[in-house]
Amino acid sequence: MDVKGRARGTTVQSEDEMDLRRxxxxxxxxxxxxxxxxxxxxxxxxxxxxxxGLKRTGKSCRLRWLNYLRPDVRRGNITLEEQLMILDLHSRxxxxxxxxxxxxxxxxxNEIKNYWRTRxxxxxxxxxxxxxxxxxxxxxxxxxxxxxxxxxxxxxxxxTTSTAQAVAINxxxxxxxxxxxxxxxxxxxxxINNNNHDIHAxxxxxxxxxxxxxxxRDFGGTAQITPSYTPENSSTGASSSDSYGAPxxxxxxxxxxxxxxxxxxxxxxxxxxxxxxxxxxxxxSPSGNYFNTxxxxxQAMEQSNQWMDGAPDTSDNLWNVEDMWFLQQQLNNMNxxx
DNA sequence: AAGGCGGACAACCGCCTAGAT
DNA sequence: CATCTAGGCGGTTGTCCGCCT
Numbered sequence: 387m388d389v390k391g392r393a394r395g396t397t398v399q400s401e402d403e404m405d406l407r408r409x410x411x412x413x414x415x416x417x418x419x420x421x422x423x424x425x426x427x428x429x430x431x432x433x434x435x436x437x438x439g440l441k442r443t444g445k446s447c448r449l450r451w452l453n454y455l456r457p458d459v460r461r462g463n464i465t466l467e468e469q470l471m472i473l474d475l476h477s478r479x480x481x482x483x484x485x486x487x488x489x490x491x492x493x494x495x496n497e498i499k500n501y502w503r504t505r506x507x508x509x510x511x512x513x514x515x516x517x518x519x520x521x522x523x524x525x526x527x528x529x530x531x532x533x534x535x536x537x538x539x540x541x542x543x544x545x546t547t548s549t550a551q552a553v554a555i556n557x558x559x560x561x562x563x564x565x566x567x568x569x570x571x572x573x574x575x576x577x578i579n580n581n582n583h584d585i586h587a588x589x590x591x592x593x594x595x596x597x598x599x600x601x602x603r604d605f606g607g608t609a610q611i612t613p614s615y616t617p618e619n620s621s622t623g624a625s626s627s628d629s630y631g632a633p634x635x636x637x638x639x640x641x642x643x644x645x646x647x648x649x650x651x652x653x654x655x656x657x658x659x660x661x662x663x664x665x666x667x668x669x670x671s672p673s674g675n676y677f678n679t680x681x682x683x684x685q686a687m688e689q690s691n692q693w694m695d696g697a698p699d700t701s702d703n704l705w706n707v708e709d710m711w712f713l714q715q716q717l718n719n720m721n722x723x724x
Numbered sequence: 725a726a727g728g729c730g731g732a733c734a735a736c737c738g739c740c741t742a743g744a745t
Numbered sequence: 746c747a748t749c750t751a752g753g754c755g756g757t758t759g760t761c762c763g764c765c766t
Contacts, residue, residue: 409759410734432751448752449735484754499755500733508731 407441411450415440419447420455453494460492464501466541470534472498473506473526480518 407415422438428451431444440447453459464472468490475486483495483502490498510517513525 408736430751443736444751445737445753446735453734481755495754496734503756504732 406443408446411454415442416450416455419451423451423455449496453496458492459494461497464493466534466538468493470531470538472501473531473534476502476506477523477527 411419418438418440422434422440426434426437428434428448431448433444435442435444435447438447442450471490472486475489479485481499481502483499487493487495487498507517510519510522513522515522
Protein backbone atom coordinates (compact mmCIF):
# COMPACT_ATOMS: atom_id res chain seq x y z
CA MET A 387 0.00 0.00 0.00
CA ASP A 388 1.99 2.98 1.18
CA VAL A 389 -0.95 5.04 0.10
CA LYS A 390 -0.92 7.11 3.15
CA GLY A 391 -0.08 6.61 6.70
CA ARG A 392 3.18 5.45 7.98
CA ALA A 393 6.55 6.09 6.60
CA ARG A 394 8.60 3.36 5.06
CA GLY A 395 8.56 0.17 6.97
CA THR A 396 11.22 -0.46 9.49
CA THR A 397 12.67 -3.62 10.87
CA VAL A 398 12.95 -4.64 14.45
CA GLN A 399 14.81 -7.40 16.15
CA SER A 400 12.52 -9.91 17.71
CA GLU A 401 13.47 -12.15 20.57
CA ASP A 402 14.73 -14.88 18.31
CA GLU A 403 16.93 -12.47 16.43
CA MET A 404 14.74 -12.64 13.37
CA ASP A 405 14.24 -9.38 11.54
CA LEU A 406 10.64 -8.37 11.59
CA ARG A 407 9.34 -5.58 9.46
CA ARG A 408 6.88 -3.06 10.76
CA UNK A 409 5.00 -0.16 9.31
CA UNK A 410 3.39 0.10 5.93
CA UNK A 411 3.31 -2.82 3.59
CA UNK A 412 5.16 -2.65 0.33
CA UNK A 413 3.75 -3.77 -3.00
CA UNK A 414 6.09 -6.72 -3.00
CA UNK A 415 4.93 -7.80 0.41
CA UNK A 416 1.33 -7.49 -0.64
CA UNK A 417 1.86 -9.69 -3.65
CA UNK A 418 3.82 -12.19 -1.71
CA UNK A 419 0.96 -12.48 0.73
CA UNK A 420 -1.73 -12.55 -1.95
CA UNK A 421 0.10 -15.17 -3.95
CA UNK A 422 0.72 -17.33 -0.96
CA UNK A 423 -2.88 -17.23 0.17
CA UNK A 424 -4.09 -17.82 -3.37
CA UNK A 425 -2.06 -20.99 -3.50
CA UNK A 426 -2.24 -22.23 0.05
CA UNK A 427 -5.25 -20.58 1.62
CA UNK A 428 -5.37 -18.48 4.73
CA UNK A 429 -5.06 -19.38 8.37
CA UNK A 430 -2.17 -20.37 10.63
CA UNK A 431 -0.85 -16.90 10.18
CA UNK A 432 2.44 -17.27 11.99
CA UNK A 433 3.56 -20.18 9.88
CA UNK A 434 2.06 -18.54 6.84
CA UNK A 435 4.23 -15.51 7.41
CA UNK A 436 7.28 -17.73 7.80
CA UNK A 437 6.57 -19.96 4.84
CA UNK A 438 5.75 -17.06 2.59
CA GLY A 439 9.04 -15.48 3.45
CA LEU A 440 7.41 -12.42 4.89
CA LYS A 441 9.28 -10.77 7.66
CA ARG A 442 6.06 -9.91 9.38
CA THR A 443 4.23 -11.25 12.35
CA GLY A 444 1.31 -13.53 11.71
CA LYS A 445 -0.93 -10.94 13.18
CA SER A 446 0.30 -8.33 10.80
CA CYS A 447 -0.30 -10.63 7.84
CA ARG A 448 -3.77 -11.49 9.02
CA LEU A 449 -4.69 -7.87 9.50
CA ARG A 450 -3.30 -6.88 6.16
CA TRP A 451 -5.26 -9.59 4.43
CA LEU A 452 -8.54 -9.08 6.22
CA ASN A 453 -8.60 -5.32 6.16
CA TYR A 454 -7.06 -4.59 2.84
CA LEU A 455 -6.05 -7.37 0.47
CA ARG A 456 -9.07 -9.64 0.71
CA PRO A 457 -10.81 -9.53 -2.68
CA ASP A 458 -14.27 -9.02 -1.27
CA VAL A 459 -13.34 -6.08 0.86
CA ARG A 460 -15.51 -3.17 -0.07
CA ARG A 461 -14.01 0.25 -0.05
CA GLY A 462 -15.22 3.75 -0.63
CA ASN A 463 -17.82 5.93 0.93
CA ILE A 464 -20.07 4.57 3.62
CA THR A 465 -23.52 4.72 2.10
CA LEU A 466 -26.56 6.11 3.85
CA GLU A 467 -27.87 2.61 4.38
CA GLU A 468 -24.60 1.58 5.90
CA GLN A 469 -24.58 4.64 8.12
CA LEU A 470 -28.00 3.75 9.31
CA MET A 471 -26.94 0.20 10.00
CA ILE A 472 -23.89 1.32 11.88
CA LEU A 473 -25.81 3.77 14.03
CA ASP A 474 -28.49 1.29 14.81
CA LEU A 475 -26.21 -1.64 15.50
CA HIS A 476 -23.90 0.45 17.59
CA SER A 477 -26.83 1.69 19.60
CA ARG A 478 -27.53 -1.83 20.68
CA UNK A 479 -24.16 -3.49 20.69
CA UNK A 480 -21.78 -0.68 21.44
CA UNK A 481 -18.22 -0.99 20.23
CA UNK A 482 -18.60 -4.51 18.96
CA UNK A 483 -17.06 -3.59 15.67
CA UNK A 484 -16.54 -7.02 14.26
CA UNK A 485 -20.09 -7.95 15.08
CA UNK A 486 -21.37 -4.84 13.43
CA UNK A 487 -19.15 -5.48 10.43
CA UNK A 488 -20.75 -8.87 9.94
CA UNK A 489 -23.90 -7.10 8.88
CA UNK A 490 -22.16 -4.81 6.45
CA UNK A 491 -20.90 -7.00 3.64
CA UNK A 492 -17.40 -6.16 2.58
CA UNK A 493 -16.82 -3.70 5.35
CA UNK A 494 -14.19 -4.42 7.92
CA UNK A 495 -14.42 -3.82 11.60
CA ASN A 496 -11.47 -1.52 11.29
CA GLU A 497 -13.21 0.59 8.71
CA ILE A 498 -16.37 0.84 10.75
CA LYS A 499 -14.41 1.68 13.82
CA ASN A 500 -12.57 4.39 11.99
CA TYR A 501 -15.82 5.71 10.60
CA TRP A 502 -17.31 5.87 14.04
CA ARG A 503 -14.38 7.61 15.56
CA THR A 504 -13.80 10.10 12.80
CA ARG A 505 -17.39 10.96 11.93
CA UNK A 506 -19.78 10.11 14.67
CA UNK A 507 -17.58 10.94 17.59
CA UNK A 508 -16.65 14.15 15.92
CA UNK A 509 -20.27 15.23 15.91
CA UNK A 510 -20.71 14.16 19.49
CA UNK A 511 -17.80 16.35 20.33
CA UNK A 512 -19.37 19.22 18.48
CA UNK A 513 -22.51 18.69 20.47
CA UNK A 514 -20.40 18.88 23.59
CA UNK A 515 -21.59 15.58 24.86
CA UNK A 516 -20.18 12.14 25.33
CA UNK A 517 -20.77 9.76 22.47
CA UNK A 518 -21.95 7.19 24.99
CA UNK A 519 -24.26 9.54 26.81
CA UNK A 520 -27.97 8.97 26.80
CA UNK A 521 -28.37 12.43 25.38
CA UNK A 522 -26.34 11.64 22.33
CA UNK A 523 -27.86 8.23 21.87
CA UNK A 524 -31.35 9.66 22.02
CA UNK A 525 -30.45 12.28 19.49
CA UNK A 526 -29.13 9.56 17.25
CA UNK A 527 -32.16 7.43 17.70
CA UNK A 528 -34.93 9.93 17.52
CA UNK A 529 -33.56 12.59 15.27
CA UNK A 530 -30.71 11.52 13.09
CA UNK A 531 -31.58 7.96 12.32
CA UNK A 532 -35.10 8.85 11.18
CA UNK A 533 -33.52 11.60 9.19
CA UNK A 534 -31.25 9.11 7.52
CA UNK A 535 -34.22 6.92 6.71
CA UNK A 536 -35.85 9.90 5.16
CA UNK A 537 -32.84 10.60 3.06
CA UNK A 538 -32.66 7.01 1.96
CA UNK A 539 -36.27 7.14 0.96
CA UNK A 540 -35.66 10.32 -0.94
CA UNK A 541 -32.72 8.75 -2.65
CA UNK A 542 -34.75 5.74 -3.61
CA UNK A 543 -37.57 7.74 -5.11
CA UNK A 544 -35.55 10.52 -6.65
CA UNK A 545 -32.28 8.99 -7.73
CA THR A 546 -31.17 12.07 -9.58
CA THR A 547 -31.17 14.33 -6.58
CA SER A 548 -27.99 15.27 -4.90
CA THR A 549 -28.76 13.01 -2.02
CA ALA A 550 -29.44 10.13 -4.31
CA GLN A 551 -26.20 10.67 -6.09
CA ALA A 552 -24.41 10.25 -2.87
CA VAL A 553 -26.08 6.95 -2.22
CA ALA A 554 -24.93 5.57 -5.52
CA ILE A 555 -27.83 3.24 -5.90
CA ASN A 556 -28.30 1.33 -9.10
CA UNK A 557 -31.40 -0.67 -9.52
CA UNK A 558 -34.13 -1.01 -7.00
CA UNK A 559 -34.01 0.18 -3.47
CA UNK A 560 -37.32 -0.20 -1.88
CA UNK A 561 -37.32 1.11 1.61
CA UNK A 562 -40.49 0.06 3.27
CA UNK A 563 -41.01 -3.02 1.18
CA UNK A 564 -40.10 -6.57 1.93
CA UNK A 565 -36.47 -6.33 1.01
CA UNK A 566 -34.08 -3.78 -0.27
CA UNK A 567 -31.62 -5.07 -2.76
CA UNK A 568 -29.06 -2.51 -3.54
CA UNK A 569 -26.45 -2.90 -6.18
CA UNK A 570 -23.68 -0.56 -5.45
CA UNK A 571 -20.69 -0.04 -7.60
CA UNK A 572 -17.43 -0.53 -5.92
CA UNK A 573 -16.22 2.89 -5.06
CA UNK A 574 -12.59 2.45 -4.38
CA UNK A 575 -12.26 6.14 -4.59
CA UNK A 576 -8.77 6.45 -3.30
CA UNK A 577 -7.55 3.20 -4.70
CA ILE A 578 -8.88 3.35 -8.18
CA ASN A 579 -6.63 2.75 -11.08
CA ASN A 580 -7.25 1.56 -14.57
CA ASN A 581 -5.79 -1.86 -14.19
CA ASN A 582 -8.55 -3.83 -12.65
CA HIS A 583 -7.77 -7.36 -11.75
CA ASP A 584 -9.74 -9.85 -9.82
CA ILE A 585 -8.20 -12.15 -7.36
CA HIS A 586 -9.66 -15.55 -6.86
CA ALA A 587 -8.69 -18.21 -4.44
CA UNK A 588 -6.30 -20.68 -5.90
CA UNK A 589 -5.49 -18.49 -8.81
CA UNK A 590 -2.04 -17.26 -9.49
CA UNK A 591 -1.95 -13.58 -9.13
CA UNK A 592 -0.75 -11.43 -11.90
CA UNK A 593 2.27 -9.25 -11.56
CA UNK A 594 1.64 -5.89 -10.04
CA UNK A 595 -0.21 -4.62 -13.07
CA UNK A 596 -3.17 -3.86 -10.87
CA UNK A 597 -1.11 -1.73 -8.63
CA UNK A 598 -0.01 1.72 -9.39
CA UNK A 599 3.28 3.06 -8.26
CA UNK A 600 1.90 3.83 -4.87
CA UNK A 601 0.86 0.32 -4.27
CA UNK A 602 -2.76 1.26 -4.63
CA ARG A 603 -4.97 -1.42 -5.94
CA ASP A 604 -8.41 -2.02 -7.25
CA PHE A 605 -10.07 -5.35 -7.37
CA GLY A 606 -12.63 -4.01 -9.77
CA GLY A 607 -16.09 -5.33 -10.31
CA THR A 608 -19.13 -4.42 -8.37
CA ALA A 609 -20.13 -5.05 -4.83
CA GLN A 610 -23.54 -6.46 -4.24
CA ILE A 611 -25.03 -5.52 -0.96
CA THR A 612 -28.40 -6.43 0.35
CA PRO A 613 -28.95 -4.62 3.58
CA SER A 614 -32.36 -6.14 4.20
CA TYR A 615 -32.86 -3.10 6.28
CA THR A 616 -36.47 -2.17 6.01
CA PRO A 617 -39.21 -1.25 8.39
CA GLU A 618 -41.31 -4.24 7.56
CA ASN A 619 -38.77 -6.91 8.10
CA SER A 620 -37.38 -5.34 11.18
CA SER A 621 -37.77 -5.91 14.83
CA THR A 622 -37.49 -3.43 17.61
CA GLY A 623 -34.99 -3.00 20.34
CA ALA A 624 -37.01 -5.44 22.37
CA SER A 625 -35.17 -8.32 20.82
CA SER A 626 -32.33 -9.90 22.67
CA SER A 627 -28.91 -8.45 22.25
CA ASP A 628 -27.60 -11.24 20.08
CA SER A 629 -30.62 -11.78 17.95
CA TYR A 630 -29.56 -9.62 15.10
CA GLY A 631 -29.62 -12.36 12.54
CA ALA A 632 -30.12 -11.81 8.89
CA PRO A 633 -33.88 -12.26 8.84
CA UNK A 634 -34.40 -10.05 11.81
CA UNK A 635 -33.05 -6.67 11.22
CA UNK A 636 -33.90 -3.69 13.29
CA UNK A 637 -35.11 -0.56 11.72
CA UNK A 638 -35.19 2.74 13.44
CA UNK A 639 -38.44 3.34 11.66
CA UNK A 640 -40.15 0.41 13.23
CA UNK A 641 -38.45 1.34 16.42
CA UNK A 642 -39.95 4.73 16.21
CA UNK A 643 -43.35 4.24 14.76
CA UNK A 644 -44.75 3.44 18.14
CA UNK A 645 -43.73 6.81 19.34
CA UNK A 646 -44.29 9.16 16.53
CA UNK A 647 -47.32 10.97 15.27
CA UNK A 648 -48.57 11.06 11.77
CA UNK A 649 -47.28 14.21 10.18
CA UNK A 650 -49.00 17.34 11.27
CA UNK A 651 -47.21 19.89 9.26
CA UNK A 652 -45.65 20.45 5.92
CA UNK A 653 -42.35 19.63 7.37
CA UNK A 654 -41.86 15.97 6.68
CA UNK A 655 -39.17 15.80 9.27
CA UNK A 656 -41.71 16.21 11.98
CA UNK A 657 -43.01 12.79 11.12
CA UNK A 658 -40.41 11.60 13.49
CA UNK A 659 -41.21 13.68 16.46
CA UNK A 660 -42.40 12.00 19.61
CA UNK A 661 -46.02 11.59 20.51
CA UNK A 662 -47.61 14.75 21.72
CA UNK A 663 -45.40 17.05 19.85
CA UNK A 664 -45.96 19.87 18.95
CA UNK A 665 -48.63 20.26 21.58
CA UNK A 666 -45.93 20.27 24.14
CA UNK A 667 -47.80 17.92 26.42
CA UNK A 668 -45.52 14.97 26.28
CA UNK A 669 -42.17 15.79 24.92
CA UNK A 670 -40.75 12.64 26.25
CA SER A 671 -38.84 10.06 24.41
CA PRO A 672 -39.60 6.45 25.19
CA SER A 673 -36.46 6.24 27.18
CA GLY A 674 -36.89 9.39 29.16
CA ASN A 675 -37.65 13.03 28.97
CA TYR A 676 -34.70 14.01 26.94
CA PHE A 677 -36.74 16.32 24.83
CA ASN A 678 -37.52 18.40 27.84
CA THR A 679 -34.27 18.36 29.61
CA UNK A 680 -31.53 17.13 27.40
CA UNK A 681 -31.29 19.69 24.68
CA UNK A 682 -27.99 19.85 23.05
CA UNK A 683 -26.21 22.96 22.14
CA UNK A 684 -27.20 23.07 18.54
CA GLN A 685 -27.01 26.81 18.44
CA ALA A 686 -23.45 26.69 19.53
CA MET A 687 -22.79 24.28 16.74
CA GLU A 688 -24.40 26.52 14.27
CA GLN A 689 -22.35 29.41 15.49
CA SER A 690 -19.22 27.46 15.13
CA ASN A 691 -20.44 26.39 11.72
CA GLN A 692 -18.99 22.99 12.28
CA TRP A 693 -22.02 21.15 11.05
CA MET A 694 -21.20 21.76 7.49
CA ASP A 695 -17.55 21.11 7.46
CA GLY A 696 -16.48 18.98 4.59
CA ALA A 697 -18.74 18.15 1.71
CA PRO A 698 -22.19 19.33 2.68
CA ASP A 699 -24.23 16.58 1.18
CA THR A 700 -22.34 13.45 0.57
CA SER A 701 -23.16 9.98 1.60
CA ASP A 702 -20.42 9.80 4.14
CA ASN A 703 -21.68 12.78 6.01
CA LEU A 704 -24.19 12.07 8.66
CA TRP A 705 -25.63 15.50 8.67
CA ASN A 706 -26.02 17.68 5.70
CA VAL A 707 -27.49 21.08 5.17
CA GLU A 708 -31.01 19.75 5.29
CA ASP A 709 -30.27 18.02 8.54
CA MET A 710 -28.88 21.17 9.95
CA TRP A 711 -32.02 22.96 8.99
CA PHE A 712 -34.11 20.18 10.41
CA LEU A 713 -32.32 20.11 13.71
CA GLN A 714 -32.46 23.83 13.96
CA GLN A 715 -36.18 23.72 13.34
CA GLN A 716 -36.64 21.22 16.11
CA LEU A 717 -34.53 23.30 18.39
CA ASN A 718 -36.60 26.35 17.70
CA ASN A 719 -39.80 24.42 18.23
CA MET A 720 -38.59 23.04 21.48
CA ASN A 721 -37.35 26.36 22.69
CA UNK A 722 -40.73 27.89 22.00
CA UNK A 723 -42.32 25.32 24.24
CA UNK A 724 -40.05 25.68 27.19
C1' DA B 725 3.70 30.28 -0.95
C1' DA B 726 4.26 28.40 3.40
C1' DG B 727 3.01 26.69 7.69
C1' DG B 728 -0.51 24.89 10.82
C1' DC B 729 -4.08 21.94 11.76
C1' DG B 730 -7.41 18.40 11.62
C1' DG B 731 -9.30 14.43 9.01
C1' DA B 732 -8.62 9.96 7.47
C1' DC B 733 -7.11 5.44 7.84
C1' DA B 734 -3.53 1.77 7.90
C1' DA B 735 -1.14 -0.51 11.21
C1' DC B 736 0.29 -1.75 15.81
C1' DC B 737 -0.51 -3.05 20.70
C1' DG B 738 -2.33 -5.46 24.45
C1' DC B 739 -5.81 -8.23 26.24
C1' DC B 740 -8.96 -12.05 25.91
C1' DT B 741 -10.62 -16.55 24.51
C1' DA B 742 -10.75 -21.07 22.56
C1' DG B 743 -8.54 -25.06 21.22
C1' DA B 744 -4.58 -28.10 21.45
C1' DT B 745 -1.25 -30.54 24.09
C1' DC C 746 -6.45 -29.55 35.06
C1' DA C 747 -2.72 -26.51 33.68
C1' DT C 748 -0.13 -24.46 30.19
C1' DC C 749 0.75 -22.86 25.65
C1' DT C 750 -0.36 -20.88 21.29
C1' DA C 751 -3.02 -18.87 17.59
C1' DG C 752 -6.42 -16.01 16.41
C1' DG C 753 -9.77 -12.38 17.32
C1' DC C 754 -11.04 -7.99 19.03
C1' DG C 755 -11.14 -3.20 20.61
C1' DG C 756 -8.24 0.69 21.57
C1' DT C 757 -4.68 3.59 20.14
C1' DT C 758 -1.00 5.58 17.41
C1' DG C 759 1.52 7.47 13.51
C1' DT C 760 1.69 9.77 9.28
C1' DC C 761 0.07 11.55 4.86
C1' DC C 762 -3.16 14.65 2.68
C1' DG C 763 -5.91 18.50 1.92
C1' DC C 764 -7.88 22.56 3.59
C1' DC C 765 -7.45 26.88 5.85
C1' DT C 766 -5.19 30.98 7.36
